[in-house]
Amino acid sequence: KQEVTQIPAALSVPEGENLVLNCSFTDSAIYNLQWFRQDPGKGLTSLLLIQSSQREQTSGRLNASLDKSSGRSTLYIAASQPGDSATYLCAVGTLTQGGSEKLVFGKGTKLTVNP
């Protein structure tokens, strides 16, 4: 059974700092990994999607890496801003017995960027 863990559960940093969020998963047989952002009481916004054959993806100040063999992914945020404050969720795409796919989510890292 796939399990996804995110460390730390919460992180508080001053504005301008570069930071790394971690995600680990127990089963390396994944087809992709996605990072999402969730603002309080809101739905999820997809940030980056890494296919299983890829090592990293970049979008603006965000860079996500994937190491399938070790079951780890990191989300790097450069020059953090107060607007980056949110909960960041990692989700692993897993193939089910029925041949379809589902996402297994970690519990998230709550990021606070202080001005």
Place this chain on the structure above:
Amino acid sequence: KAGVTQTPRYLIKTRGQQVTLSCSPISGHRSVSWYQQTPGQGLQFLFEYFSETQRNKGNFPGRFSGRQFSNSRSEMNVSTLELGDSALYLCASSFGPRGTDTQYFGPGTRLTVL
């Protein structure tokens, strides 16, 4: 292009009642998935529909059911509500049949069971 919409946004019910939640995917998207989010358990997969067929179901009791219509709109139903069903219910849509597509989430329906 309009995003994923969910109705209603907020709902208050009492134990024993039933509830129906609705999700309209992004135009052209054929896959709809439902998730339950609670502070204790995080986001948990409920079920996924593609072209009106349920392809996958999470580990939830039979009180949780769903369906998808020919226009890809989806509904989920929870019967005999329990206090523990209080949660944010999120719907996500994607274009193709494979989960390698990016999933787009709606704002969610906040269900409170009293």
